[in-house]
Amino acid sequence: MNMIKRIGILTGGGDCAGLNPAIKGAVYRAQDYNYEVYGIQEGWKGLVKGNVSTLSLSEVEEIVDRGGTILGTSRLNPYKIENGVKQVRDSIKKFKLDAIIAIGGEDTLGVAYKLFKEENIKVVGAPKTMDNDLSATDYTFGFDSSVTKAIEAMRSLQDSGRSHRRIMVLEVMGRHSGWVALFAGMASGADWTLIPEEKVNIDEMCQHLKKVYKRKKYASVVVSEGISLFSGMMAKKEELDQFGHMILQKRGIGANLTELIKEKTGIETRNAVIGHIQRGGSPTLFDRILGLRCGVTTVDLVAQERFGYMAALKGNELIGVPLKEAVNKLKTVDEKWWELAQVFFK
Numbered sequence: 001m002n003m004i005k006r007i008g009i010l011t012g013g014g015d016c017a018g019l020n021p022a023i024k025g026a027v028y029r030a031q032d033y034n035y036e037v038y039g040i041q042e043g044w045k046g047l048v049k050g051n052v053s054t055l056s057l058s059e060v061e062e063i064v065d066r067g068g069t070i071l072g073t074s075r076l077n078p079y080k081i082e083n084g085v086k087q088v089r090d091s092i093k094k095f096k097l098d099a100i101i102a103i104g105g106e107d108t109l110g111v112a113y114k115l116f117k118e119e120n121i122k123v124v125g126a127p128k129t130m131d132n133d134l135s136a137t138d139y140t141f142g143f144d145s146s147v148t149k150a151i152e153a154m155r156s157l158q159d160s161g162r163s164h165r166r167i168m169v170l171e172v173m174g175r176h177s178g179w180v181a182l183f184a185g186m187a188s189g190a191d192w193t194l195i196p197e198e199k200v201n202i203d204e205m206c207q208h209l210k211k212v213y214k215r216k217k218y219a220s221v222v223v224s225e226g227i228s229l230f231s232g233m234m235a236k237k238e239e240l241d242q243f244g245h246m247i248l249q250k251r252g253i254g255a256n257l258t259e260l261i262k263e264k265t266g267i268e269t270r271n272a273v274i275g276h277i278q279r280g281g282s283p284t285l286f287d288r289i290l291g292l293r294c295g296v297t298t299v300d301l302v303a304q305e306r307f308g309y310m311a312a313l314k315g316n317e318l319i320g321v322p323l324k325e326a327v328n329k330l331k332t333v334d335e336k337w338w339e340l341a342q343v344f345f346k
C-alpha cells in the first residue's frame with residue numbers, strides 16, 4: 001500500500017522560466033492524492049539547513065506566469081559538504097517527508113539519483129534547464145523561454161547593426177552544449193553560429209562574414225559561451241562551483257571573438273552578452289505547459305512509487321524515465337542539427 005502522506009519539493013541549480021509552473025503543477029496534483037506539500041528552500045541547501053515549510057495552494061495559484069522560482073535555488077552539493085548527506089537525511093526525518101520532488105538539471109538530478117541509489121531516499125525528478133542538455137527527455141522547460149529572449153535580443157542587435165553597417169555578435173549561455181546558440185541562431189536569422197560541439201574555424205567564418213557583408217552591408221553571429229577560442233582558457237580552481245563548473249561568462253568569449261572578427265575582416269564589429277537576462281522573465285506558453293505537466297507527472301510518479309524516476313517529454317507524451325538515463329550523459333548537439341543550422345550560413 002502507498003504510505004505517502006507528505007512530499008517535499010525543491011528547485012536546484014540555475015533558475016529558469018517554467019520552475020514556478022512546475023511547482024504549481026505538483027502542488028495542485030498533490031491535492032488529488034491528499035498529500036501534504038512542503039517547500040524546501042534553495043535546493044539541496046534547504047535540506048542541509050533544515051529550511052522547510054508547508055506549501056499551500058494559495059501560495060502557488062498565481063505563479064504560472066512568474067519567472068524564477070518561489071522556492072529559491074542554490075548550487076549547493078550536499079556531497080561536497082561535511083556531513084551534508086547526513087543533514088539531508090536528518091531533515092527528511094525531522095519534517096517527516098515521505099518523498100522528495102527534485103526539480104533541476106544535471107547537477108541537482110545527479111544528486112537526486114545518488115541519494116536514491118546510495119541512501120535509498122525516495123526521490124523523483126523534473127527536467128528543468130535553459131541549456132536543454134538533459135538526456136532522456138526531448139525538451140527541458142526553461143529552454144524555450146531563454147531562446148525566445150535571445151531571439152528578441154538578436155532582433156535589436158540586427159536593427160542596430162543594419163543601421164551602422166556593422167557585424168554584431170551575441171554571446172548566449174548554454175554551458176557545454178550548443179542548443180541555445182543553435183536555436184537562437186537559426187530562429188533569428190544569424191549569419192554564423194558557434195557552438196561548443198564544433199571546432200571553431202575563424203578564417204572560414206570571417207571569409208563568410210565578408211561575403212554576407214558585401215551582400216547586405218551588415219552581418220550577425222551567435223556565439224555560445226562554452227566554445228574555446230584558444231588553449232589556456234581554463235578556470236582557476238576557486239572559480240569552480242561545487243559541481244566543478246566554471247562561470248563561463250567571465251571568460252569574455254563574445255568580446256574576444258569580436259576583436260578577432262574586427263581584425264580579420266576589417267569591418268567594425270560590436271558585441272553584447274545576454275547573460276542572466278536570458279534566464280528571467282515570464283515563461284513562454286511552451287514552458288508554462290511543460291512545467292505544469294512535469295509537476296503533475298512527478299506527483300503521479302510518487303503515487304505509483306516509481307522512485308528514482310524523472311518526468312520526461314517524449315513526443316507529446318509525459319512519461320517516467322529512470323533518473324540514471326537522464327544524468328548519465330550530457331545531451332549535446334548532434335550532427336543532424338548542426339547540418340541543418342549550416343544550411344542557413346549563406
Ligand code: F6P
Binds near residue numbers: 014174225248279
Ligand atoms: O546551467 C544553466 C546556466 O544558465 C548556464 O547556461 C550558465 O553557464 C550557468 O547556468 C550560469 O550560472 P550562474 O547563474 O551560477 O552564473
